Amino acid sequence: MKHRRNPWGASALSLALSTSVLAAPTTSPDKPATTESTSSGTVTMRGQAIAYTAVAGTLVVHPNSYDDSTDIVRKRVGEPDPTKPEDKTLEPTASMFYTAYFKKGADPATRPITFVYNGGPGSASVWLHMGSFGPRRIETLDDSHTPAAPYRFINNDDTLLDASDVVFIDAPGTGFGRIAGKDAEKAFWGVDADGHAFANFITQFLGKFGRYNSPKYLFGESYGTMRSAVVVNDLQNDDSIDFNGVILLSQILSYGNSVDGANDDPGNDRPYVLALPTYAATAAYHHMLPTQPADLQAFLREVEHFASTDYLLALQQGADLSAADRQHVVQKLHDYTGLPVDYIDRADLRITGGEFEHELQARTGIATGRLDTRFSGPQIDPMSKEVGYDPQSSAISSAYVSAFNDYVRKTLHYGDDAIYRPFGRLKADSWQAPHTLPDDGNQSQVPNVMPDLALAMKTNPLLHVMLNAGYFDLATPYYEGIYEMKHLPIPAALQKNIEFKQYQSGHMVYVSEASLKQLHDNVAAFIRETDHQG
Structure with missing residues (x-):
């Protein structure tokens, strides 16, 4: 791809x-x-x-x-x-x-x-x-x-x-x-x-x-x-x-099911749910989580469960999601992705792949890879919404x-x-x-x-x-x-x-x-x- x-x-x-x-x-x-x-x-x-x-x-x-x-x-x-x-x-x-x-x-x-x-x-x-x-x-x-x-x-x-x-x-x-x-x-x-x-x-x-x-x-x-x-x-x-x-x-x-440009298909929340475990694995790899997991596989099983239960239910509720439940989900997404709480909240709990790649290491001017998120590279435009290239493609x-x-x-x-x-x-x-x-x-x-x-x-x-x-x-x-x-x-x-x-x-x-x-x-x-x- x-x-x-x-x-x-x-x-x-x-x-x-x-x-x-x-x-x-x-x-x-x-x-x-x-x-x-x-x-x-x-x-x-x-x-x-x-x-x-x-x-x-x-x-x-x-x-x-x-x-x-x-x-x-x-x-x-x-x-x-x-x-x-x-x-x-x-x-x-x-x-x-x-x-x-x-x-x-x-x-x-x-x-x-x-x-x-x-x-x-x-x-x-x-x-x-x-x-x-x-x-x-x-x-x-x-x-x-x-x-x-x-x-x-x-x-x-x-x-x-x-x-x-x-x-x-x-x-x-x-x-x-x-x-x-x-x-x-x-x-x-x-x-x-x-x-x-x-x-x-x-x-x-x-x-x-x-x-x-x-x-x-x-x-x-x-x-x-x-x-x-x-x-x-x-x-x-x-x-x-x-x-x-x-x-x-x-x-x-x-x-x-693709999280690429998922915001162009409002009402379809499935891509965000299916991408969350990869966000979590990536944040763990780059040591961007508030608490670093000791066992990656066990951590991902936990994230998968949250994605398919609390997170999915919250997204499905849409405008009916209560303020308390919304705050709970925002905090869990921060714990699992390392992204700032205010960013997650402003994104309405829905972060596309391109946005995650741009934002995860943005504070240090680094872009995260897409094909392989272990790869990183310099941000081309730190003020853009998404990364303009794929660090792994450029690397190999x-x-x-x-x-x-x-x-x-x-x-x-x-x-x-x-x-x-x-x-x-x-x-x-x-x-x-x-x-x-x-x-x-x-x-x-x-x-x-x-x-x-x-x-x-x-x-x-x-x-x-x-x-x-x-x-x-x-x-x-x-x-x-x-x-x-x-x-x-x-x-x-x-x-x-x-x-x-x-x-x-x-x-x-x-x-x-x-x-x-x-x-x-x-x-x-x-x-x-x-x-x-x-």
Whole structure:
């Protein structure tokens, strides 16, 4: 997820990469096209050497309106239909860039495969690729600005290749992928259009690499969790491809739960309730509380209880809240957030994410991070209402993007004379937010894909879901994800298919090395428990 104001110990290098290039185009074309480059490597994971094949390339996908039974299919990309001289437009197409890692010697029939992507919307998957489960990862500082190049790129002791093959996918118009044709933005940039593109990509990939019979998983981060709900429902109920599991990192399934700009939706008090535990965790981390808690988890359980009882009730009463009850809530919010009593009172007990980030450390001229509230940076404008940038994004983005641009060319042998785009060129009105609900065909103007995930779980009652979240994530607060999961419209018996894991990290949980190890172990265990091979 991009920032709201800008459309979301060193281990020795033991990676032997390689060596032979089996097929290597030196470029990714500006027009959508299918390309491929294959190489080999070995990663040392917890003392175990894992040899793998890496494939970097693009697949071409089409919008949902595409009909391959018509003469459109006879067109070559970039050329008009010769049988229709009057046709001067090109049907919209998109190439989606991916990097796939396959463990050598593994049987594709039983080897799990996990499709991994970031969110945005409109983000490439460089962040997960370079930070989480690939064979190499970038080393950054845990909660402060990483110095400029040269960056340290190391063997990934927490690669997921011990448990699953991994495919990192970039959204249309990002990475080395391109979109083209009339109204291409409308065809690929939107909740439903994006979901279709990813489902189209995955079905092609399964056929191209012979993986239809493999245990299959989706792993999405941030907006990628919203995408996962749409994609798994589309694949299962439109394409008859059941999945073993959906792994969600830093979840948001309903934008109505977002504390970003929550004051633009008066009467909806839910975001303030769901963000409060993250405010409390952040204030504790920065030692801004009147009384510092000895046990963070126990403290957060206390805050969660207050948020869902006294605080929720007070907000629901609105103008009927008594002066005594209001003062009680103001004091508790001060105790749990460290914000000044008069500020909380003037804010009418309702503080948005941006306001909290600006105000928590404002007395010292410091801004608090959003994606990871452990990060801080100088206030750009101390007199503004909100912070104008995200300290974590500024602290690590250069390291991730620089490392990948070096790696993809020198190791994967792809894209020498092409530009890698970490973000799509989305304009303010490019993204089509309305979402067609899967059960009745009605549209939700504020995206809510809880019905999609619920339908996927009901039509495949063996589908398992795993929610991972960081305590210090204010883009998608961890308690928001818990709330959404416990309010899915599914039978109570299916709740046992959902598991929850929290980490002492932020939105990008894997930025913390200790949290990355926990994330790997939890995800690997989830895959092994659900791949139906036990």
